[in-house]
Amino acid sequence: MAELLNVDDVVARIVRAMQPLSGETVPLIDALQRVLAQDVVAPADVPSFASSSMDGYAVRAGDTSGASLETPVRLRVVADIPAGVAPRMTLGAGEAARIMTGAPVPEGADAIVPVEDTSDTWRSDGSSRLSETVEVFRAVKPGDYIRPPGENLRAGETVLEQGTVLRPQDIGIIASLGLAEVPVYRRPRVAIISTGSELVEAGQPLAPGQIYNSNGPMLAALVRSAGGEAIVLPTAPDTLDAVRGCFEAALQRAPDLIISSAGVSVGTHDVVRAVVEELGEIDLWRVNVRPGKPLVYGHVRGIPYFGLPGNPVSAMVTFDLFVRPALNRLQGARQAAPPEIVAVLGEAFESDGRRSYLRVRLERSAGRWVAYSTGTQSSAALLSMVQADGLLILPEGVRHAPAGSEFPVRLLRPLALPG
Ligand code: AMP
Numbered sequence: 001m002a003e004l005l006n007v008d009d010v011v012a013r014i015v016r017a018m019q020p021l022s023g024e025t026v027p028l029i030d031a032l033q034r035v036l037a038q039d040v041v042a043p044a045d046v047p048s049f050a051s052s053s054m055d056g057y058a059v060r061a062g063d064t065s066g067a068s069l070e071t072p073v074r075l076r077v078v079a080d081i082p083a084g085v086a087p088r089m090t091l092g093a094g095e096a097a098r099i100m101t102g103a104p105v106p107e108g109a110d111a112i113v114p115v116e117d118t119s120d121t122w123r124s125d126g127s128s129r130l131s132e133t134v135e136v137f138r139a140v141k142p143g144d145y146i147r148p149p150g151e152n153l154r155a156g157e158t159v160l161e162q163g164t165v166l167r168p169q170d171i172g173i174i175a176s177l178g179l180a181e182v183p184v185y186r187r188p189r190v191a192i193i194s195t196g197s198e199l200v201e202a203g204q205p206l207a208p209g210q211i212y213n214s215n216g217p218m219l220a221a222l223v224r225s226a227g228g229e230a231i232v233l234p235t236a237p238d239t240l241d242a243v244r245g246c247f248e249a250a251l252q253r254a255p256d257l258i259i260s261s262a263g264v265s266v267g268t269h270d271v272v273r274a275v276v277e278e279l280g281e282i283d284l285w286r287v288n289v290r291p292g293k294p295l296v297y298g299h300v301r302g303i304p305y306f307g308l309p310g311n312p313v314s315a316m317v318t319f320d321l322f323v324r325p326a327l328n329r330l331q332g333a334r335q336a337a338p339p340e341i342v343a344v345l346g347e348a349f350e351s352d353g354r355r356s357y358l359r360v361r362l363e364r365s366a367g368r369w370v371a372y373s374t375g376t377q378s379s380a381a382l383l384s385m386v387q388a389d390g391l392l393i394l395p396e397g398v399r400h401a402p403a404g405s406e407f408p409v410r411l412l413r414p415l416a417l418p419g
């Protein structure tokens with residue numbers, strides 16, 4: 001019997017086989033979770049001017065020397081500078097300009113005295129009138145409460161690197177550079193084929209012996225969660241003609257990747273393999289993993305293809321293990337480690353020596369996460385996936401994991417806060 005392939009080697013092989021798609025430009029507001037196709041470089045200093053970091057008075061620091069509550073310094077108020085307006089004046093000796101947070105510091109001034117260190121009884125509704133003079137109760141040094149130009153970013157500085165999956169703060173900083181559009185990789189178009197004569201679409205009546213197609217909608221959601229565009233084909237019964245027709249229809253939609261579920265084991269009705277062999281080429285990889293040992297990978301008329309298992313739990317786990325990295329690569333994203341924690345086993349788990357992904361609930365106890373089986377580990381029981389907080393990973397070679405031992409858990413959702 002051929003040796004089983006290591007999961008990580010298989011993932012590396014899949015990723016190597018994929019090329020990032022072309023780029024496109026999208027409005028910044030639509031760029032969340034898209035992948036940058038180029039570095040973002042600051043075109044200018046941010047901020048571009050020296051600004052006040054406090055509401056207060058712009059002064060010449062030298063004029064405030066020795067100022068205190070007991071010995072205030074009185075300055076002549078010559079201007080009122082709101083945020084958003086460049087002052088046209090130059091501050092002279094003995095002068096002060098009222099200034100708002102974020103407003104440009106006028107020529108001649110080199111420090112800000114915060115309003116609470118002055119005699120001004122500022123009212124933030126803007127109703128307080130400017131007095132002719134102001135008393136300063138505190139000496140300031142040159143540079144105090146002034147944000148210099150380029151404090152946040154220098155012109156020419158690389159702000160974000162190609163391959164970054166854009167987060168809200170990334171969108172914010174791109175906007176701060178004045179860029180309204182952003183270059184991103186195209187979303188991979190993924191055709192989703194569900195095969196099986198027993199399948200009926202949700203919303204239709206169910207005849208005896210039939211089941212609803214859960215893989216189709218679930219795989220479409222997985223594709224979207226991985227940044228792809230899902231193209232869902234109508235389910236195909238297990239006949240050569242129907243399955244061939246479904247692949248042809250998928251190819252018509254110009255996909256970047258094709259995924260099918262079911263029909264790739266050794267059952268007599270498993271016609272998917274026959275069709276893929278006819279239209280392209282297929283590899284059946286025996287991977288040292290549970291679920292997902294037979295992983296079908298190939299090409300259909302040159303388009304990369306994954307044949308996932310029919311059982312919904314297996315379909316989802318193999319998607320996360322093998323298809324998600326492929327989609328990352330197609331959209332130029334750096335591969336990211338999925339969120340994992342280390343948990344203490346609350347009960348013993350058994351495995352067959354393959355790397356196993358087992359559905360667990362996590363409970364907080366004495367400052368640690370304790371993992372319990374969700375009950376059944378049947379790969380037909382999607383409810384166990386719904387109830388699971390994560391997938392316990394038992395590494396290759398572990399057949400018995402006793403209660404109290406520690407293993408990694410790949411999180412399937414954010415962990416609930418206690419209480
Ligand atoms: P197969 O790989 O065709 O042997 O399918 C394995 C199991 O998964 C069978 O019990 C199928 O009924 C079930 N199955 C296959 N496709 C789907 C689907 N799209 N939705 C839900 N269950 C499915």
Ligand code: MG
Pocket residue numbers: 195196197262263269310
């Ligand atoms: Mg079947």
